[in-house]
Amino acid sequence: MSALSQSVPTAAWSDRRAAFALPDEVIYLDAASKAARLIAVQDAAHAAIDAGATPWLTPHAAWMAQIEHTRALAADTLFGGDVDGVAMVPSAAYGLATAANTLPLRRGQCVLVLEGQFPSNLMVWQQCCARVGAQVLAAQPVGQETLTDAVLRMVERTPALGIVSLPHCYWHDGQVLDLDRISAAVHARGSALVLDLSQSLGVLPLALARWQPDFVVSVGYKWLLGPMGLSWLWAHPRWREQGEPIEHHWIARDAGQAWEFPIDAPPPYQPGARRFDAGGISDPLRLAMAAAGLAQLQHWQPARIAAELGRVTTALDAALQTAGLAAWITPGHAPHLTGLRVPAARLEAVAQAFSAHQIFYSRRQGGLRLAPYLTVDPAQMARVVEIAAGAR
Ligand SMILES: Cc1ncc(COP(=O)(O)O)c(C=O)c1O
Structure with missing residues (x-):
């Protein structure tokens, strides 16, 4: 167990079934909608609600430390320890909007998605394309083609391919996309790669070094065992110095000890992908629940x-x-x-x-x-x- 998860109790692998608040008679096959609730996450939520009743007992520094602790736990468990690459956002749609706001897309270019892809990873591109005069295209298998083959065919044949935005597995039925082959083909075209891993992160491996995605997003309430309202966004180093957040919140800024926000210009961003942190992610309840889920995930692997x-x-x-x-x-x-x-x-x-x-x-x-x-x-x-x- 890493030092980061030591403050949260975790269940042993042998106790995994009893670790969830689920009656024996229920066969829960709907983790793709919402994770079954870990008892440790439920306990963390109750403790956070109780602590919220005595706000004077939680110093500001402890609150800020809770944010960084949770970020580091996510980085350690999911993103190869790359803590500076991780931002906290309320939803997958928010993370995808951040990616769309940052990645260049020109008139006449195309954005490639999967046919039937989750709407949070479709509507943002429709809106973005309408704004700049680009076009959304969907990969759809023909005959016996796999999803991977359909995507590879479209990546090869689409002229002016600007952005490819995909999941690791299809949210309807779990068909897996071969992201080794797809990422290589996308980079060979010089296009950007965005991954919505809401239905795979926490189970399927994320190969950041091999795939070199521009942005990765995932909700926290499915395979990451956490709460709704706290999702994860990883940004490639090339976007950490120049990416555009979609809102401007104090939490993403380094206002120094004096906490000054001058009229002429805002204070610099916090380092790394923290510039993309959304307002509201500092909610101690969601942070506590997310940390409990991630600590358990880190322990179980x-x-x-x-x-x-x-x-x-x-x-x-x-x-x-x-x-x-x-x-x-x-x-x-x-x-x-x-x-x-x-x-x-x-x-x-x-x-x-x-x-x-x-x-x-x-x-x-x-x-x-x-x-x-x-x-x-x-x-x-x-x-x-x-x-x-x-x-x-
Ligand atoms: C593939 C996928 N992406 C994203 C989401 C959730 O997106 P959002 O956080 O924007 O509601 C889901 C929820 O089922 C999903 O299956």
Whole structure:
């Protein structure tokens, strides 16, 4: 355990199921919507609310230290220790708007996204393109093409490719994009790369050195086990000295000991990506919850979590095969996120059977999105498939 997480209690790997506030009878397969709540995060929230009732007991320096502690924990756990690269923002949309505000885009250029991509990573580019006279294009597989092949084809063929903004896995059904190949192709075109990792960070590895993204964003309330309202933005070093935040907040400025804000010009920015810190991120409640989630993640380690969740979804696919439902499997899905491709005529019955058995999931694009976390045992997957197969 790193020194950063020592102030927050963390559960041992062997106690992972009991670490969540979840009744035994619930099979929660909806971590892609919101993480199940860690008891440590719930406790941290209650403690922060209590501390807020006695504000005179929290010195300003301790509050500022809490911000930097949480940032360092995120950097350590998720961004290879690059604390100067990390900014705190309220949502993925906010982080993406920051990227759009900073990255150059000219009239006639294109921004490439995935067809059906999460709207926070679409509408910002629509607005940005409308402003400068650029165009949003979407990669969509043709025939048997994978998502990766579709993106690579578009990267190669699109003239004046300005920005490519993608996830690591598709939010509807977990299909994984090969970011090694995609990032190499994007850089070969001289285009900027933005990654929305809201559905993968905390589970799938982030290869900053290999992929060289310009910006990376992720919400904190899914695979990072934290609260809503505190998301993460990583900025490449080339944007840390010249990037434009979308608002101007005191928290992003170094106003010195005297805390002066002269009329002629604002004080300099805080170092690194802190210039992109949004107003409101200093909320001690969200900071405390985020830190508790990150400390647990750091202790359990994303690679070990991915391996365990891979066992769960492999057990699911094996049970589907055995039940003669191989056609329901999403090929190339991530270890933690998949889609059950239930035929339209049976979808309602399967959905109702799941609800009746306290199996929680999301409906996405005509299928059922299943996103287990460490509360789920691989052995439970046979039961889930039995219930699905029996629903008519
Ligand atoms: C891929 C992806 N990006 C972003 C978000 C959330 O974005 P925002 O924080 O802008 O609401 C989600 C939520 O489901 C998501 O699935």
